[in-house]
Amino acid sequence: MLILGIESATQQVGVSIGGHEGVIATFEVARGRRHAEILAPAIQFVCRQADIELTDLGCIAVDVGPGLFTGMRVGLAAAKALAQALKIPMIGISSLDLLAFPCRHTDRVVVPVIDARKGEVFWAMYRQVPGGVQQVGAPTVGPIDDLVADLLARSQDALCVGDGADRYRDEILDGFHCEISGPVHPSPAALVQLAHSRALREEWVRPGEIEPIYLRAPDAQINWATRESRP
Amino acid sequence: MLLRAASLVDTCAIASSLAGLARVGDIIVLAGEMGAGKTAFAQGFGKALGVTEPITSPTFTLVHSYPCGPKLTLHHADIYRLDSTGDVDQLALPELAEFGGIVLVEWGDVVATGFGDHLEVRLSRDEVGDGAGGADGDDDFGLDEARLIELQATGRSWSGRWDRVAYGLEGYRC
Ligand SMILES: Nc1ncnc2c1ncn2[C@@H]1O[C@H](COP(=O)(O)OP(=O)(O)OP(=O)(O)O)[C@@H](O)[C@H]1O
Ligand SMILES: [Mg+2]
Numbered sequence: 001m002l003i004l005g006i007e008s009a010t011q012q013v014g015v016s017i018g019g020h021e022g023v024i025a026t027f028e029v030a031r032g033r034r035h036a037e038i039l040a041p042a043i044q045f046v047c048r049q050a051d052i053e054l055t056d057l058g059c060i061a062v063d064v065g066p067g068l069f070t071g072m073r074v075g076l077a078a079a080k081a082l083a084q085a086l087k088i089p090m091i092g093i094s095s096l097d098l099l100a101f102p103c104r105h106t107d108r109v110v111v112p113v114i115d116a117r118k119g120e121v122f123w124a125m126y127r128q129v130p131g132g133v134q135q136v137g138a139p140t141v142g143p144i145d146d147l148v149a150d151l152l153a154r155s156q157d158a159l160c161v162g163d164g165a166d167r168y169r170d171e172i173l174d175g176f177h178c179e180i181s182g183p184v185h186p187s188p189a190a191l192v193q194l195a196h197s198r199a200l201r202e203e204w205v206r207p208g209e210i211e212p213i214y215l216r217a218p219d220a221q222i223n224w225a226t227r228e229s230r231p
Numbered sequence: 232m233l234l235r236a237a238s239l240v241d242t243c244a245i246a247s248s249l250a251g252l253a254r255v256g257d258i259i260v261l262a263g264e265m266g267a268g269k270t271a272f273a274q275g276f277g278k279a280l281g282v283t284e285p286i287t288s289p290t291f292t293l294v295h296s297y298p299c300g301p302k303l304t305l306h307h308a309d310i311y312r313l314d315s316t317g318d319v320d321q322l323a324l325p326e327l328a329e330f331g332g333i334v335l336v337e338w339g340d341v342v343a344t345g346f347g348d349h350l351e352v353r354l355s356r357d358e359v360g361d362g363a364g365g366a367d368g369d370d371d372f373g374l375d376e377a378r379l380i381e382l383q384a385t386g387r388s389w390s391g392r393w394d395r396v397a398y399g400l401e402g403y404r405c
Contacts (some may be wrong), residue, residue, distance in 0.1 A: 011247055015266070033330050056270045068323070069320070069321065069323030070323050070327070073323075117325055117326070117329070118325065118346075118347040118349070119347075142358075149405065180373050202247055213322070214321075216317070216346075217316070217320075219315050219316060219317030219320075220315060220316045220317075220341060221314060221315055221316075222310075222313065222314060222315060222316060222319070222341050223341065224314075
């Protein structure tokens with residue numbers, strides 16, 4: 001089955017197509033962050049170059065975050081619209097999973113760290129399992145200090161990846177000795193690879209069931225007391 | 232920094248001076264009660280950035296975006312209708328600022344901690360100084376009245392510009 005992967009949860013926007021024979025074609029742009037302008041032409045380009053009609057696709061995979069609100073929204077909207085029009089199922093995969101997956105051959109703890117802006121990051125920890133990686137503990141959002149505290153508490157050999165690890169390299173290394181390298185952005189190729197193994201198990205959903213993972217501070221009521229008390 | 236705008240023209244001039252110092256990435260919170268002049272300020276600000284479309288209150292659509300050349304978009308938001316911080320988060324205003332934008336947020340002071348570095352512009356009626364050439368008292372709206380405008384920066388992004396802010400607004404200082 002051919003899978004189209006749409007990845008736009010971070011600064012990078014990317015599209016991949018793949019299936020049984022692995023990844024067939026990929027297009028990525030990591031600068032400029034013009035997700036909305038780039039995505040549709042990128043899908044067309046990848047399909048044309050790989051000589052694939054949209055109607056050949058059997059599934060649409062999409063990165064559901066956490067990441068940039070604006071980027072995710074563009075990717076999810078495009079992915080859902082395509083899946084609906086083509087009447088095919090979808091697979092949503094977390095950006096943290098996508099960052100960890102290419103590091104599945106290390107025996108260290110893999111820690112994808114995504115820039116959440118305002119000094120905060122999203123992160124999760126993964127360990128190697130046969131054929132891939134597995135998340136240990138729930139994904140978290142918080143200040144860099146919390147990430148460092150989490151790393152210290154675990155005190156295991158760690159590999160940090162992602163744009164958050166890249167941006168806050170010094171802060172992380174100041175607090176905890178570890179390696180920072182590997183992928184900076186989740187890749188659409190990893191998305192297609194991971195989605196393919198799920199598709200084999202028919203672990204897909206309908207477009208209406210795909211929800212973004214925002215992973216933000218808990219929602220709170222705005223205190224409009226000041227507003228109401230005013231004339 | 233406390234300023235006094237004797238009229239709507241002054242409010243627009245102050246906005247225009249700040250627009251000259253604003254840059255991509257800025258979030259400017261517009262605070263003050265209904266009718267204080269937040270939208271009026273945004274109009275002066277937008278005009279200075281070359282926005283030719285009329286800037287109207289975005290109360291119903293939440294965010295209006297005005298392209299100001301190839302590398303800058305002015306976003307004008309009004310969060311008065313929102314009830315939860317999650318709803319505000321969904322607008323992703325800091326992202327709009329980060330990627331080629333300047334964002335003005337009416338009523339943004341109620342959730343300002345979520346914005347990180349920003350400038351707050353707080354408008355209020357100048358009860359004391361008013362009356363000289365201002366409202367006749369029968370109707371507050373549409374008339375030229377004095378306003379007090381208080382500027383306050385949170386974070387460091389404005390500290391390097393503060394001298395120029397003060398210099399540009401010297402004539403309006405209280
Ligand atoms: N010095 C002044 N500065 C700003 N506005 C003034 C001034 N003098 C008179 N006005 C008038 O006050 C009104 C301000 O209305 P505006 O829509 O800008 O308020 P607002 O703060 O955006 O209110 P809302 O909370 O309802 O959005 C306008 O009609 C404007 O012409
Ligand atoms: Mg208004």
